[in-house]
Amino acid sequence: MDGLVDNRFEREWEALHEGVEPVVEHVTAEQVAHYAPLLADHFYQTMLDDVEAGQFLTHDKVKQRLHRSMMQWLVDLNAAKTPAEIHALYTHQRNIGVIHARVDIPVSVVLKGARCLKNRYATLVDNAVDIAQQQRHFSMRLFCSRVDLAMEVMSEAYTLNVERQAKSSEAYRLFSITENLSTEKEKQKAALLNWESEAMFQAALGGLTDTRLPRIRESEFGLWFRHKGSHAFQGVTECAVIEQVIEEVDTVCLQRIERSAHDLSLRAEQLRVLKTHAQNVLLQLSSLFEKSLELESGKDVLTHLLNRKFLPTVLSREIDLCRNQGREFAVVSVDIDYFKRVNDRYGHEAGDVVVQQVAALLQKQCRGGDFLFRMGGEEFLVLLVDVGRHKALELSEALRVAVEAHQFELPQTDALELTVSIGCAVYSGHPDYSYLLREADNALYEAKEAGRNRVCMA
Structure with missing residues (x-):
């Protein structure tokens, strides 16, 4: 399906450039590269002044990255010529649409941003007296058409992902009613x-x-x-x-x-x-x-914990709660240390028993509002609600201690002692939950590199 859509984009791109003189393409690419900082400034200021859009742009790292990314996006959109560049351009627009859906940025906000870019470019080029009037006119049309086509691709990807998220959210809602x-x-x-x-x-x-x-x-x-x-x-x-x-x-x-x-x-x-x-x-x-009925989908078969299917739904909802109520939460990545040795020495059946016991220990330590997921293999993820940095560290350490103090009973062998490494990241305001997950994963990597059986904060 993606291949068909990709081909359609290439045809649309070619049709958009039919009859456009090379000098107009050159002028447009040159002017966009020259005015990219001003266009990004205007876009950013317009979005910050908008009540609806501003809530997605207040995080410092978003500010820092957005300006650079916007300039690069403008340049790439108006410089693509080869099939490889056009394909990369299409892929990038789809990725942007997916991110917009994940962060839950309304389409109306995206379209407003596109409109402000087109209007600003028209004003800047119209005042470029060193360019012939006809070339200025055609450059404006070309720039606007390219932006519109990019918006079409973003919106298509956005719609598909919103539909998937809606289905996942409803499935989680039904699951959480009856778990x-x-x-x-x-x-x-x-x-x-x-x-x-x-x-x-x-x-x-x-x-x-x-x-x-x-x-x-x-x-x-x-x-x-x-x-x-x-x-x-x-x-x-x-x-x-x-x-x-x-x-x-x-x-x-x-x-x-x-x-x-x-x-x-x-x-x-x-x-x-x-x-x-x-x-x-x-x-x-x-x-x-x-009023509820039994429903068993969405569970990890081995541990009966939530599986990663519902993670995007839960994280998006917690971010929304933080945005509207000013509360904090943390994501905790937990990994069983040297788990491969357990499988190699005692067999996969013993490994499954260990995973089940670790899951039970973690669940016992979690509070009523916390979420516990099995991410696969020996890795778990805990979402701690209503916690700041100090409380998140305290609860993460309690998870580590609980595992360290436990005697793991394995079939046909003596009790085994195990530990876990933990990486914890507190939500800092970034609207994309994948950023928070990466921070927790990086902290987990630090914990393992530092010797395992410890908690590292992002």
């Missing part, structure tokens, strides 16, 4: 009741101590609901009710209790309200799970 359904239901009910008990206990001590009451959104249940449950049950009435109750409890009810140390009647009233809210959430939660 270990009965177990998850009881686990989250227990987590909610634990929070209620702790909040009531702290409130009872309110007259004796100046204690901040535990917020439901920061509890084990709150982490699970905000990062998993709300996505799994997206659009369901009960989900919206739970979100409203959480907001009411954290921003109104608990704060009133904290301020009522010397007003016993107000405190008693708010404690009754808190109890009612907790019972309401419990009722809505039970209703959510009762």
Whole structure:
């Protein structure tokens, strides 16, 4: 299919240049190369001033790379002549479209950027008095046509990838609704009741101590609901009710209790309200799970963890949460040290047992809202939600220690001691999640190079 599309692009490119005099192509390439810095400046400033586009461009590394990349893109678009150059140009436009889809940049923003480039080039060339007027006119037309064709290729790639992501996102939503359904239901009910008990206990001590009451959104249940449950049950009435109750409890009810140390009647009233809210959430939660059906796709067969199929969906959603709510998260790459030796010495069956036990250890250390993936072989990935750099390092070290302290029981042999190397990267604002994954992988490589059995931060 790509070959057919590639051939179509070549035909479109040839048709675009039919009747164009070589001098016009030369003038256009020359003018674009000359004005590339000004065009990139104008594009960048226009995008930064746009509320919708600006949120994708605030990261320093995006700024630094974008200006250089934009200048190079302009030059390449207006210098391609040979079949190899045209093919490379087509491939590059498709890659850009894929990245736009991955970062979730709206097509309208991309088209606005193209329009501002075309308008700016027309203004610059129109003022180039050393070029004949007719050549200026044809150069403007050629430049605009090339940009339009590039936009067509980007948009086509964008659409295909958005459709794939939408299908994956919906599959993950359905999967996350029903993963270990009965177990998850009881686990989250227990987590909610634990929070209620702790909040009531702290409130009872309110007259004796100046204690901040535990917020439901920061509890084990709150982490699970905000990062998993709300996505799994997206659009369901009960989900919206739970979100409203959480907001009411954290921003109104608990704060009133904290301020009522010397007003016993107000405190008693708010404690009754808190109890009612907790019972309401419990009722809505039970209703959510009762509406769900079993679904087992999307699991790693050996460990029953999420497989990498849903990683783009989860990462994109966490980045969106960070962008809208100002929260942080971290990606942790975990690799079993010297795993090949286990397979070579004890056999692949023993290797599978080790992978299963490591998966269980990691899962036990993860909090309710965290995500754990098996990436393949002996490699795992943990997504730690609502953490900064210090907390991410602390939790990563806890993962390492848990594996180091464990005695691995293998069939027909003595217990085995193993370690893991870990690379951790905290989300820093870059809109493309692949950048964060590369940072975590690089940190993992550093941990292995430094001697293994350690955590390295990106």
